[in-house]
Structures are given as structure tokens and as C-alpha cells.
Amino acid sequence: MRVFFDRELDTAATYWRIFRRDGIVIGFTSHDRDLVFGGIRHRAAPGMVPAAIRMTSDLSEDSAGVDGTLSHDSIRATDLESGLFDQASIEIGIVDWQAFDSYAIYSGTLGRIEDDRRGFSAELRSAKAILEQDLVPRTSPTCRAVFCGRGCGLSAIRFTQRVNLAAFDADLNRVSFxxxxxxxxxxxxxxxxxxxxxxxxxxxxxxNGGWLTLDRPLSDQTSIGTPAELREGCDHTLATCSGRFGNAINFRGEPFLPGNDLLARYGQGAG
Structure with a gap:
């Protein structure tokens, strides 16, 4: 394996690979020209620099970050706003720009992305981030299960339809099918x-009136007639689970459990 920085003058550059959830893979390098290795073209992006990378041998979360400019065609403000990079996997490493030997030093997922219209900074989260998740269920008046997911018991196919986009309103971020x-x-x-x-x-x-308002920006390049999968929703209440779906047996909530306000009430004696 290539040993980096074992000489006074080394032909080394850093590289980044972003694996988006829609299947798009984007590569960048700090070198002054594009590099192709590992079957991926890494575009020259000298303006993108990695922040300090902290890696530990214990269970504490590793941390890393990357800063860059929004001038590169592969990362645009509209793409960030549309969520195309949300939870994307990322790999950071070192590459020999002559022999193309490479070594990955960090892998994880994109976390919080901050954009000030001139540049962006991205927080990277390693695989240890899963250890920070609270795996102990908490009581709640509504169902904690994901609709048609684990614990719900209902079939996603039953409540999903194939539709075509009939119209969309970019200003109000809503669509009609x-x-x-x-x-x-x-x-x-x-x-x-x-x-x-x-x-x-x-x-x-x-x-409202056949329009569905979405929770994230819709790309203005979306065309009328675009096919989509449309799945029904659930408000996670016992009334909906029982009355609409007949699925109360799988309800994952405690709607009749007294809340904390009961503990704060004054005692009342018999009059």
C-alpha cells in the first residue's frame, strides 16, 4: 500500500466522493486538474477544503467537515435547497495524482449543511453516529410506528398508487396528481x-382543492407528466388507526396514559 507523506515532496492531493441517494456519484479533488481513478471522475475544486478530521478509537463520535464554494456546477444552491444532498454518503481520502494510488481516511454521511449564498459548509457524520440514537421507546399519545413500516403491520403497496404529475405551483410548493x-x-x-x-x-x-403542499422545495425543472408514487398518510391517532385502517391491534402508543399534568394537580379532599 502506498505510504503518503514519507518524503519531502509528495504528489498527494485530497479527494471527496459524494454518493447521493438518487444514485448520482460526484467526485472532487483539491488538485488543479481533474483526476480519474476508481471508475470515478474527480473534478478539480481547489476551493473545497476539508476541515479538521477527528477520529478516535473509542465509541465517541468522529467529526469532520468540508467547506466550499457554490460556484461549482455540481453543487448548486437549488440542489441543496431541494434536498438532493440530504443524508448522502461521503468519502474523503488522499490520492497520488501521478500513480493514482489512493487511501480513504474518512467515510460517513452528510449532516447539517449551511449555505450563506457565497459558500457552504457541511457537517460529516461517521458510522458511530448511530450509537447516539435513543433506542428506548418513550410513551406517547400517538403511534410511534412509521406508517406501513416496521411495527405498523400494514402493506405499503395497498396504500400506494402510481400517478402522473398534472400540475405544480413552484411559488407555493404544491403539486396535483x-x-x-x-x-x-x-x-x-x-x-x-x-x-x-x-x-x-x-x-x-x-x-386543499386537489393540491398537495410538499415539505421541501420542488425543482423548477420538473415536467408535467412526471411519474410518481403517491402514498396515503396517517395522523398516528388511535381513532384513525382503528376507524380508517382497522389496525388498532398494532397501535404503538398510549393515548389513555395520564400525562405529567396529573402529578402537578392539587389534591382535593371529599367534601
């Missing part, structure tokens, strides 16, 4: 099967 009734799609999701946001899941915030 094939004249379907909108009442049952609040808290549901839309997943486009073609176009610039292929594979991304959009949450449905509200429904």
Missing part, C-alpha cells in the same frame, strides 16, 4: 420516478 382525492394523503409522501429529483421522498403537509 390526476384528480385523486386529497383528503387521505395528508402526512403521506410523494416519490418521483423520473426527473431531477428521482427517488426523493417528499412529505405532504396539507391538502
Amino acid at each position: 390526476d384528480g385523486l382525492p386529497s383528503a387521505n394523503y395528508i402526512d403521506g409522501q410523494v416519490r418521483f420516478l423520473d426527473g431531477p429529483q428521482t427517488g426523493m421522498a417528499f412529505g405532504i403537509l396539507s391538502a
Whole structure:
């Protein structure tokens, strides 16, 4: 294996690989020309620099970051706003720009991304981040299970339809599909099967007059007629679970458990 920085003058450059959830892979390098290795073209991006990378041998979270400019065609402000880079996997390493030997020094996922319209900074999260998740269920009046997910027991296919985009309003960030009734799609999701946001899941915030308002910006390059999967929603209440779905047996909540306000009440004696 190539040993880097074992000489006074080394032909080394850093590289970044971003693996988006829609299947797009983007590579960058700090070198002054594009480098192709590992089957990926890494575009020259001298303006992108890695922040300090901290890696530990214990269970504490590793940390890293990357700063860059929004001038590169592969990372645009509209793409960041549309969520194309949300939870993307990332790899940072060193490459010999002559022999193309490379070594990955960090891998993780993109966390918080900050954009000031002139540049961006991204927080990177390693695989240890999963250790920070609270795996102990907490009581709640509503169902904690994901609709049609683990613990719910309902089939996603049963409540999902293939539709085509009939219209969209970019200003209000809302869409309309094939004249379907909108009442049952609040808290549901839309997943486009073609176009610039292929594979991304959009949450449905509200429904009004056949329009569905989405929870993240819709690309202005989306075309009328774009196919999508539209899944019904659930408000996670016991009434909906029982009355609409007949699935109360799988309800993951405690709607009748007294809340903390009961402990704060004054005692009342018999009069």
C-alpha cells in the first residue's frame, strides 16, 4: 500500500466522493486538474477544503467537515435547497495524482449543511453516529410506528398508487396528481420516478382543492407528466388507526396514559 507523506515532496492531493441517494456519484479533488481513478471522475475544486478530521478509537463520535464554494456546477444552491444532498454518503481520502494510488481516511454521511449564498459548509457524520440514537421507546399519545413500516403491520403497496404529475405551483410548493382525492394523503409522501429529483421522498403537509403542499422545495425543472408514487398518510391517532385502517391491534402508543399534568394537580379532599 502506498505510504503518503514519507518524503519531502509528495504528489498527494485530497479527494471527496459524494454518493447521493438518487444514485448520482460526484467526485472532487483539491488538485488543479481533474483526476480519474476508481471508475470515478474527480473534478478539480481547489476551493473545497476539508476541515479538521477527528477520529478516535473509542465509541465517541468522529467529526469532520468540508467547506466550499457554490460556484461549482455540481453543487448548486437549488440542489441543496431541494434536498438532493440530504443524508448522502461521503468519502474523503488522499490520492497520488501521478500513480493514482489512493487511501480513504474518512467515510460517513452528510449532516447539517449551511449555505450563506457565497459558500457552504457541511457537517460529516461517521458510522458511530448511530450509537447516539435513543433506542428506548418513550410513551406517547400517538403511534410511534412509521406508517406501513416496521411495527405498523400494514402493506405499503395497498396504500400506494402510481400517478402522473398534472400540475405544480413552484411559488407555493404544491403539486396535483390526476384528480385523486386529497383528503387521505395528508402526512403521506410523494416519490418521483423520473426527473431531477428521482427517488426523493417528499412529505405532504396539507391538502386543499386537489393540491398537495410538499415539505421541501420542488425543482423548477420538473415536467408535467412526471411519474410518481403517491402514498396515503396517517395522523398516528388511535381513532384513525382503528376507524380508517382497522389496525388498532398494532397501535404503538398510549393515548389513555395520564400525562405529567396529573402529578402537578392539587389534591382535593371529599367534601
